[in-house]
Amino acid sequence: MNPLDTILSVTNLNKRYGALQALKNVSFEIKKGNVYGILGPNGSGKSTTLGIALNVVNKTSGDYKWFSGTMETHEALKKVGAIIERPNFYPYMTAKENLELVCKIKGISYVKVSEKLELVGLTDRQNSKFSTFSLGMKQRLAIASALLNDPEILILDEPTNGLDPQGIHQIRDIIKQIAAMGTTILLASHLLDEVEKVCTHVLVLRKGTILYSGLVDGMSANNVFFELQSDDNETLIAALKTHAAVKNIAIEQGKVLAYLQENLEAKDLNKFLFEKNIVLNHLVKRKNSLEEQFLELTNGK
Incomplete structure (x- = not known):
């Protein structure tokens, strides 16, 4: 430049x-x-x-x-x-x-x-x-x-x-x-x-x-996550832990939040879980807003 x-x-x-x-x-x-x-x-x-x-x-x-x-x-x-x-x-x-x-x-x-x-x-x-x-x-x-x-x-x-x-x-x-x-x-x-x-x-x-x-x-580029829910969230969490793209998992208001360390499409995650006999009744790909990021950055500093 x-x-x-x-x-x-x-x-x-x-x-x-x-x-x-x-x-x-x-x-x-x-x-x-x-x-x-x-x-x-x-x-x-x-x-x-x-x-x-x-x-x-x-x-x-x-x-x-x-x-x-x-x-x-x-x-x-x-x-x-x-x-x-x-x-x-x-x-x-x-x-x-x-x-x-x-x-x-x-x-x-x-x-x-x-x-x-x-x-x-x-x-x-x-x-x-x-x-x-x-x-x-x-x-x-x-x-x-x-x-x-x-x-x-x-x-x-x-x-x-x-x-x-x-x-x-x-x-x-x-x-x-x-x-x-x-x-x-x-x-x-x-x-x-x-x-x-x-x-x-x-x-x-x-x-x-x-x-x-x-x-x-x-x-917020590194804060993409999936919000998921199934009839058996414990089995869902256990399966998510075996996926290479999932960095960590949290639970919020009955929903499972799967944070990513690399890009993953919703259809690919759905297929992965379906093959493990897990049927989802909720799947949304989300990204932390700037507000959430800002609060995270300034929290406790």
């Missing part, structure tokens, strides 16, 4: 606030064209990580580089769009006027204003005052503002916080749309559902420490 495909690399980042260590040796890479989620409960270090990368929070130690270190941070940040605080626009100016002001300050063509308003679904409200906007509309306008300079990466801190279900749905759809156009996205969230639905990659943080870093699908 071209080194220029690495948009942000973070190495052994540490941050202390007095006695509190907010980040402990945090390292990760953001590659072009993906949607990354920094996932963790409140106080896990998500906002601190973004703040350091955006040069608004000072690191204690460690390093971070934008675009493989090919440019100074202040130059690199011109290629970054970010929303890390509540949207802040002039209340008595219209949506269009607010965006035109941002263009004027940043030296961007006004042509971008209508393009970005359309992207976030606010064209029909472009001449409405910001003060009349709902929280979801304000957030959509903030995204439009962050996209005016066609950034290489869009950074969002808790983008759906405080929104109603419809507002959440709209923001998530916009994020997917932006990603589909090739913009890299990095978002911080405490919502497992958000990361599972929107992101390709996830970094799980707890108390400033990385618990997992990689593909969203990878978190």
Whole structure:
């Protein structure tokens, strides 16, 4: 892969606030064209990580580089769009006027204003005052503002916080749309559902420490299992123990859970058991959700 495909690399980042260590040796890479989620409960270090990368929070130690270190941070940040605080626009100016002001300050063509308003679904409200906007509309306008300079990466801190279900749905759809156009996205969230639905990659943080870093699908790739039941579960368990693909077995609410160490199709398992004179009355192949994985990762740590 071209080194220029690495948009942000973070190495052994540490941050202390007095006695509190907010980040402990945090390292990760953001590659072009993906949607990354920094996932963790409140106080896990998500906002601190973004703040350091955006040069608004000072690191204690460690390093971070934008675009493989090919440019100074202040130059690199011109290629970054970010929303890390509540949207802040002039209340008595219209949506269009607010965006035109941002263009004027940043030296961007006004042509971008209508393009970005359309992207976030606010064209029909472009001449409405910001003060009349709902929280979801304000957030959509903030995204439009962050996209005016066609950034290489869009950074969002808790983008759906405080929104109603419809507002959440709209923001998530916009994020997917932006990603589909090739913009890299990095978002911080405490919502497992958000990361599972929107992101390709996830970094799980707890108390400033990385618990997992990689593909969203990878978190649960090794947690495929079968949920089974027969009239004689003891015989069923004994048979399952003899199958090479079965790693371990658990019982939950009268169902037998068979966890796998290699891929196994339902029809093949059914045939294997039938040949041992075991007839199933329940067989479902399941995969632990990201939520179950997250709880497993953070449990007791």
